[in-house]
Amino acid sequence: MNLQPAIIIALAFFAITFIQSGYDKIMDWAGNIAWLKGHFANTPIKNSVPQSLLLILVLEIFSGAFSVIGIIQLYVNEGTLFAFIAALMSSITLLFLLLGQRMAKDYDGARTIVIYFIPAILLLSWL
Secondary structure: OOOHHHHHHHHHHHHHHHHHHHHHHHHOHHHHHHHHHHHOOOOOOOOOHHHHHHHHHHHHHHHHHHHHHHHHHHHHHOOOHHHHHHHHHHHHHHHHHHHHHHHOOOHHHHHHHHHHHHHHHHHHHHO
16 A cells, blocks of 8 residues: 555645744744743743743644655655654654643644644654
8 A cells, every 4th residue: 555645745735834823923922922931830840931931833844845845755666764753853842842732731722732642653654
C-alpha cells in the first residue's frame, strides 16, 4: 500500500496550519501578546508570555518549513527524512500548545489541539 499521497496531504495540512499561524503571530505580535497575557494570567508562565510566544513561533515556523521541505523531498527522491522531522516537530509543537491550554484551564482549546494531534500521530506512524 502506497501511503505517499496521505503523507503529502498531511504534510500540506501542517505546512498550511503552522506557516499561517506563524505569519499571524508575526503580523500581530502586540495583539497576540495582549490577548495571551490575559489568557495566561493565572498560570506559571504569566510573566514569560512573550518568551513563550516566541518559542511557539519558532516551533511553528520550523514545523511548517520542514513540512514543505518534506513534500519537496518526497517528490524529488522519495526520501522521508524531512517528512519525519516535520511530523516530529509538529507533534512537539502541538504538545507545547496543549500544555499551555491545560495550564490556562482552557479545556475546549485543549480539545481542539487534540484534533490537530491525531494527524500528527498518524503521520509519524506512516513514516
